Amino acid sequence: MNDPWLSLQHAADHDISLLSAALLVAKDEYPGLACGDYEHRVDDYARRLTQQLPEDADETQRLSRLNSFLFEELGFAGDEHDYFDPRNSYLNEVLDRRLGNPISLAIVQITLAQRLSLPLEGVSFPGHFLVRMPLEGGIVVLDPFHRGRTLDLPELRRRARSELSAREIDDQRLATLLEPASHRAIVTRMLRNLRLGYVQNEAWDKALRCTDRIVTLDPFAVAEFRERGNLYLKLEHHRAARDDFRRYLALAPQAEDAEAVMNLLIASSAKAERLH
Incomplete structure (x- = not known):
């Protein structure tokens, strides 16, 4: 029987499905997990979202509707009460509870964006994981932990300075920090977040x-x-x-x-x- 983790090790990066891989992480904790049921749920979200969009909606409109659907209509949110709760890293729990951490919420957001042909990408930013999308003339950066709100350059610099204990973050360094993650x-990073929670609980x-x-x-x-x-x-x-x-x-x-x-x-x- 093929080991799915070894298959991931040898897969080209663009062949790794974030949704499937995240559910594989969850299957370690929930061996009987029916991953297909959760993939179908996300597919259903995508169908509902597509039906709500005008045929001529541009990328900015589609992204705005995606965020409204995910964070307002469905009510997904960051778990600010118990950030390191392992459930926030297990995608089945995230989809059931509609609570998560930045990276698990980003995976849901990115997966739905892919269904809408939106080039949303993950960003391994210091501190909280973020997402970005190229737009004409630049990029827009969003915070999935805080309901997908847009972050401007001054806030990104403040966050980076705080996490890196740096006096100043110049344009070149900020651009590097905002590079898309594979x-x-x-x-x-999801596995490292999960490990940190278990280490804190001495599991x-x-x-x-x-x-x-x-x-x-x-x-x-x-x-x-x-x-x-x-x-x-x-x-x-x-x-x-x-x-x-x-x-x-x-x-x-x-x-x-x-x-x-x-x-x-x-x-x-x-x-x-x-x-x-």
């Missing part, structure tokens, strides 16, 4: 699962081997931790934390492997 990077096994998926999706994400090694230590899987620390040091011998990771490797080597 689909692989978007799914990876080490689920945090490890997220890291396994990241490593499968992006085997060149070298720092993830260190992260996974640390999680293996939390679960007392010392042999697996040693393997990941060795791999990290082999791939990043000049890393700033190489000495600290070497010390972890030495310490884990002195401990007996956990019995199963």
